[in-house]
Amino acid sequence: MEVSLPTDTDGFLSQECPSCNQKFKALFGEGSSEPISFCPYCGYHGQNCWYTDEQVKYVQSVAMSDIVNPELKKMSQELEAHSKGFLKMKLEDELPGKIVHPMEVDDDFDLLYFPCCNETIKASQHEHHFCIICGAEIDMKENALKQVFLSHKGVDKDMVINFKKTLDLLGYSPWLDEDAMPAGTPLERGILQGMKSSCGAVFFITPSFKDEGYLETEINYAIQEWREKKDKFSLITLQFIDVNGDAGVIPDLLKPYVWKTPKTELEALCEIIRALPVLPGIVDWREKINGVVRLSTVKSTATELSIEAKTLLEAAAADDGTIMYNRYLGGEGIEIGSKNLITGKDPRQIALWVGGLEDLQRRRYIKDVGHKGEYFEMTREGYAAADELSET
Known part of the structure; x- marks a missing residue:
């Protein structure tokens, strides 16, 4: 059984330490080929133990749906067939009716690069950090002495x-x-x-x-x-x-x-x-030079949103700050107020609007009330991003 886990917009996957319960993000497929073996915060040593609670629940629900449920039904049918009318047996299962995929949000982490193992992670800066591959301890206070x-x-x-x-x-x-x-x-x-x-x-x-x-x-x-x-x-x-x-x-x-x-x-x-052991700053175009593009070190998260995500955010901010996502036989709907923004059944259009909704979740601009993926409310960051959009 293969299970795909979502990443954030930069391709990083959330991980969680089983000891200190703090989260960080790793970039799989790049950097070191060795497995994650250390927590970047507390230095806890272990392997294959870094999944978040949400990821574990998702994998378990998929396994239950794809493997356990069919086996239970098969066993139930076999027992009924062998009862020959003298004994009736039936196994009941209580599987969730809908599997909710874990949402990978764009947390406000810093990018930390560990040259010792060519590994880049996203994490909250602490006074000390550990390389997630070899466990080398880094004093961040000393790291700042430049x-x-x-x-x-x-x-x-x-x-x-x-x-x-x-x-x-x-x-x-x-x-x-x-x-x-x-x-x-x-x-x-x-x-x-x-x-x-x-x-x-x-x-x-x-x-x-x-x-x-x-x-x-x-x-x-x-x-x-x-x-x-x-x-x-x-x-x-x-x-x-x-x-x-x-x-x-x-x-x-x-x-x-x-x-x-x-x-x-x-x-x-x-x-x-x-x-010197440190490199000079980034070389880029001066201000007021026309016909070029400058690489800003500070990104405006609002301008990175898709057109659909911007439309949803602005519409929700202008209304009561809530968004409804309904899935029903024959289609899907994203409603703000009394308006359904998905106007047809074209799969491409539906994918774009659902992707826009996920963009807002990923950036913590909306929160899933009830954790069913149906009712969302705007957050403080969401209103701030909507204000930024209105100024552009």
């Missing part, structure tokens, strides 16, 4: 500010003392906090750079972070040569690590980008 610490001598600040501006444009979060530390912040405490929130430290070693005072402190803190964070922290040392041919002196503590001697500031920028 600033770039810029260490320099005061006389080189103008040059370093230019690097900061360029890194800003590329989508990085450069840490520069004069911007990152409010007035009154103890210097050593501010430097330590800046280093701990970073994924890399760039040392601009010019002839003016001296391994003393606060610069010495920055080097010590950077090495400490590199030892703790390992491949999630980069020590980037750039040696500059001035117009007189004098080169910056590499501090003794940085000599065990690779350093570069760029000939230009552009070459230095390339070395920084290549060495």
Whole structure:
């Protein structure tokens, strides 16, 4: 027996941990070929145990309808045939008259990618997460530490500010003392906090750079972070040569690590980008450029709806917020108020309208009152989406 379970609009299937009962979504057929073995929230270890309650009930009802019910009827007929009129026996079954398919909704989850097993899931962000394949634990607080610490001598600040501006444009979060530390912040405490929130430290070693005072402190803190964070922290040392041919002196503590001697500031920028463990931001068209399409990082869920779903949503919002879905011999009907929006018996038209109703359920714009798939009420999110539609 094969049973198909619905996915959300991105192809993800809901899963539920049997230990903490929290839900997440997995993308089957892509990423790792290994089975799901760990809960992304609590780290519970198991296999073939991740189905939601709704999915289990659906599979059981299908099995009952397709397998158990025919066998019960067959057994009943055989018993009656062998009774030879002396004993009448009949088996009664109490099977549901209608199988309600589980609805896969588009939950407000974050997309989380685990490079360790090439696996992408949808889940609510917690302080810690576990890879659903290998169980590797990820500290999300540490995962968010993506600033770039810029260490320099005061006389080189103008040059370093230019690097900061360029890194800003590329989508990085450069840490520069004069911007990152409010007035009154103890210097050593501010430097330590800046280093701990970073994924890399760039040392601009010019002839003016001296391994003393606060610069010495920055080097010590950077090495400490590199030892703790390992491949999630980069020590980037750039040696500059001035117009007189004098080169910056590499501090003794940085000599065990690779350093570069760029000939230009552009070459230095390339070395920084290549060495950092984080990638720059998404490259896309600027605003007000005509004849192109920008890929928005924030999707408008209302504009993704089908025409039928939009029509249903707007009509329900204009009425009393309810939708009736009736299935009867010879056809189906979706009614809002006294109007039936399915005007014929064309299978294609019916499929489009029923699909629109499922779109609204999937996005939690309507809720199934009674869980029979017949009577629906608009939700708060549904009214908000209807308002958004009216403004477009």
